[in-house]
Amino acid sequence: MIYKVSYVIVGEPHKGGIKNQYERPEVGGRVRFGNEYYEITEVHEIMPPRDDFQFLHATARPAPRKKTAPLTRPEEPPSTA
Amino acid sequence: MKQITEVIRQIEVFQGLSAPQLEQVAGMIRRESYNSGDVIIQQDDDSDSMYMIGQGQVEVRQRGARGEQRTTLFLGEGQIFGELALLDQGFRTATVVADEEPTVLYKLTRNDFETLCTTDSVLGYLIMRNIALDLAFKLRHQNLDN
Numbered sequence: 001m002i003y004k005v006s007y008v009i010v011g012e013p014h015k016g017g018i019k020n021q022y023e024r025p026e027v028g029g030r031v032r033f034g035n036e037y038y039e040i041t042e043v044h045e046i047m048p049p050r051d052d053f054q055f056l057h058a059t060a061r062p063a064p065r066k067k068t069a070p071l072t073r074p075e076e077p078p079s080t081a
Numbered sequence: 082m083k084q085i086t087e088v089i090r091q092i093e094v095f096q097g098l099s100a101p102q103l104e105q106v107a108g109m110i111r112r113e114s115y116n117s118g119d120v121i122i123q124q125d126d127d128s129d130s131m132y133m134i135g136q137g138q139v140e141v142r143q144r145g146a147r148g149e150q151r152t153t154l155f156l157g158e159g160q161i162f163g164e165l166a167l168l169d170q171g172f173r174t175a176t177v178v179a180d181e182e183p184t185v186l187y188k189l190t191r192n193d194f195e196t197l198c199t200t201d202s203v204l205g206y207l208i209m210r211n212i213a214l215d216l217a218f219k220l221r222h223q224n225l226d227n
Contacts, residue, residue, distance in 0.1 A: 006222040019157025033155040
């Protein structure tokens with residue numbers, strides 16, 4: 001089965017994109033358009049399947065930047081002993 | 082040519098075609114490879130061919146009211162663009178730029194497409210129907226957040 005997915009991006013000037021993929025998109029998954037990654041927030045069928053294709057609509061939003069781990073260990077709390 | 086046949090078998094525009102029909106189409110298709118940032122077609126240029134994306138992604142840009150370029154859509158593997166060239170022979174309605182490296186495209190010219198439709202009307206009907214379905218899907222995509 002090939003999933004033809006219409007991705008609509010919320011919060012961007014462009015309307016997202018369309019792509020075929022072999023895995024069904026899942027809420028919480030990520031998709032890339034241009035240099036940006038987007039987090040999928042909603043997926044539903046847009047029309048009935050035909051031949052080898054299933055047609056889906058997904059909504060996505062800009063993915064939050066991943067936080068980086070601190071470079072140094074936090075200081076030890078002062079001893080109360 | 083066998084490789085092209087295998088690729089276009091996965092493209093929606095060629096769904097419903099028999100193995101001999103796919104071979105016939107594959108014989109008319111040319112493979113092209115682009116680097117990220119390469120301009121594939123330019124808005125307002127003459128048009129003579131349709132492209133299918135075999136690998137990679139493209140960015141579709143259109144000029145706004147003030148002449149500035151704005152991104153309207155991204156198209157990934159299995160999608161087509163430039164299909165209006167096969168239908169109305171008008172100018173290109175958008176600029177399309179490769180967004181991945183490499184972006185591999187398969188190109189079908191209007192002349193070859195018309196030859197296909199003339200020599201095999203069933204094949205011509207199937208491709209025309211599938212192009213119409215793809216245009217309908219793009220229209221739904223555009224309308225989804227209106």
